[in-house]
Amino acid sequence: MNLYLAAKMTEFKFVARIIDLYTEERIAVINSKDAMRLDIKPFDRIRIRKGEKAVYSSVYLSEKLTESGVIGVTKVVADAVGLKDRDEVLVELAPQPLSLVYIKKKMKGETLTKDEIHKIVEDIATGNIGPLETLAFALTEYFVGLDMNEIEYLTRSMAEVGDRLDFGEPVYDKHSIGGVPGNKVSLLIVPIVAASGLLIPKTSSRAITSPSGTADTMEILTNVELEAEEIIKIAKKVRGCIVWGGMLNLAPVDDLIIRVEYPIGIDPEPQMMASILAKKLAVGVNNLVLDIPTGKGAKVETIEEAERLARKFIEMGDRLGIHIRCGITYGEQPVGHAVGPALEAKEALKALMGEGPASLIEKSLSLAGLLLEMGGIAPIGSGYSVAKEIWRKREAYEKMRQIIEAQGGNPNIKPEDIPIGEHIHTIYSPVDGYVTKVDNRAITEIARAAGAPRDKGAGVLLYVKRGYKVRKGEKIMEIYAERSTKLQDAIRVLNRYLPVVVEGMLLKTVSKGEMYLS
Numbered sequence: 001m002n003l004y005l006a007a008k009m010t011e012f013k014f015v016a017r018i019i020d021l022y023t024e025e026r027i028a029v030i031n032s033k034d035a036m037r038l039d040i041k042p043f044d045r046i047r048i049r050k051g052e053k054a055v056y057s058s059v060y061l062s063e064k065l066t067e068s069g070v071i072g073v074t075k076v077v078a079d080a081v082g083l084k085d086r087d088e089v090l091v092e093l094a095p096q097p098l099s100l101v102y103i104k105k106k107m108k109g110e111t112l113t114k115d116e117i118h119k120i121v122e123d124i125a126t127g128n129i130g131p132l133e134t135l136a137f138a139l140t141e142y143f144v145g146l147d148m149n150e151i152e153y154l155t156r157s158m159a160e161v162g163d164r165l166d167f168g169e170p171v172y173d174k175h176s177i178g179g180v181p182g183n184k185v186s187l188l189i190v191p192i193v194a195a196s197g198l199l200i201p202k203t204s205s206r207a208i209t210s211p212s213g214t215a216d217t218m219e220i221l222t223n224v225e226l227e228a229e230e231i232i233k234i235a236k237k238v239r240g241c242i243v244w245g246g247m248l249n250l251a252p253v254d255d256l257i258i259r260v261e262y263p264i265g266i267d268p269e270p271q272m273m274a275s276i277l278a279k280k281l282a283v284g285v286n287n288l289v290l291d292i293p294t295g296k297g298a299k300v301e302t303i304e305e306a307e308r309l310a311r312k313f314i315e316m317g318d319r320l321g322i323h324i325r326c327g328i329t330y331g332e333q334p335v336g337h338a339v340g341p342a343l344e345a346k347e348a349l350k351a352l353m354g355e356g357p358a359s360l361i362e363k364s365l366s367l368a369g370l371l372l373e374m375g376g377i378a379p380i381g382s383g384y385s386v387a388k389e390i391w392r393k394r395e396a397y398e399k400m401r402q403i404i405e406a407q408g409g410n411p412n413i414k415p416e417d418i419p420i421g422e423h424i425h426t427i428y429s430p431v432d433g434y435v436t437k438v439d440n441r442a443i444t445e446i447a448r449a450a451g452a453p454r455d456k457g458a459g460v461l462l463y464v465k466r467g468y469k470v471r472k473g474e475k476i477m478e479i480y481a482e483r484s485t486k487l488q489d490a491i492r493v494l495n496r497y498l499p500v501v502v503e504g505m506l507l508k509t510v511s512k513g514e515m516y517l518s
Helices: 032-038 075-081 098-107 114-126 131-143 148-160 186-195 214-218 228-238 252-264 269-283 303-320 341-352 358-374 383-392 395-406 440-449 484-494 512-517
Strands: 012-018 027-031 045-050 053-062 070-073 088-093 172-176 200-204 240-244 287-294 323-330 423-428 433-438 459-462 475-481 500-502
Touching (some): 012 075, 027 032, 114 148, 172 358, 186 240, 186 358, 200 228, 214 240, 287 358, 475 484
Parallel strands (some): 012 070
Antiparallel strands (some): 045 053, 459 475
16 A cells, blocks of 8 residues: 555655653654655654644654554644544645744844744744754743843734633733742732732743742642633632633743743743733733842842842833832742642631731732732722731632632632641751741752652741741751652752751861862
8 A cells, every 4th residue: 555645745644643642742753664765854843734734743753653654643733633543644844944043043142023033932832843942942032132122022922822811801910920939929919809809810820940830839729720711700700810821822832931941940031021921911911010029049139130120021011001010029038938839728728817927928918909009999008908908807718718619629628628748857956046048949949859849749848937046956847748759859959958047057067088079
């Protein structure tokens, strides 16, 4: 049988088989003999077409996974063109996309036009360029940067290449640039603002470099993977929600870029700005409070740098039609005491019930107050007091129960109902003294090594913060893991750092032998 009945000079017929490979990447596998005949090399881009639908994919070669004339495809490829097992498809080698030329142009430090940036975004969205090329673009943003015009083009393009939500009324939101572990303030701010009557449908990302993103933490309490129609219905009914934006095709390129940033833990400033604001454009946000945590160990380490970034966000907001107020907050140690999805969800619930740590509650009330002032609920300067009254009367807790129920969760969930990792390692103070340092980066690395955010019950629980007085032998920190192997990984990271420093601690030993070993 002739397996290569050409539909065109460059298209060849294959029988498709959906391969059992858990990945979001667009991957195809063809037999090595077919590849040689068609002059296809490993990692080439190919175009797979069924009828009028087509998708681009990276190609891998194998001698055993697929026989000659059969192309194996991942589920994401099959879904893109509506493929079923044994369907016939047409395959051709894809030409080098123009977006690669533009990425290389930017690598040289040249300025990109609106159309060039739009082409890059479009090709990432369609899979015309894959993860390696997408990572190259993210690294170029990191090392070369984008000017304000380029950031605007990127933001608008990311919002345009995707769906949009229309609530038909002013939309309010709060967002943090991240970088501080344990920053679960959105789980307090959203119900406070929603309880005031303002509309706050919060779409959140999962963690990039932190042990838990807002969506990761909220997922402990309720479903965060909702369709657009459900979100609009829920938000209008209870005035707020906290959902994962990745389900919605809102600026979908953002999630594709996050996916390549995640393994190496980068978050370039131009991409961070475009990522945040494209999602806000797509949801129709009119008023945004931006949290910029600042201090040693945070993404932004000085007040001057925070003010510079705030000015850039405000200018970009003006270009995009979004009213932005920036709150520069203390970011030198975790917010509250819990780090990791389940631990943070427990702490957020306790705070809504009036029992949480002061650092979490005060930060949440201050940022919520800014939104209440923007919405005319409170006079300028009085937002904090109004927010505190909503929280004190437990109106925010009742609103959170409504949100949890509306999103499909149990509104009666209590902090003690939330399971956490059963493998625990406890750290005790070696001396009497005061806590002089809590290291954000060390806490983050330890929590991630323990399995957070993928293992929901993994993380770190701090019993002390900077300024606390401790006694020798007193518990200062616990590491939680769902798997013993991950706990050992976290302990190895712990041994490389000093996540908590107590005045009088021996910080390091140096001897002649150690000098030569270091």
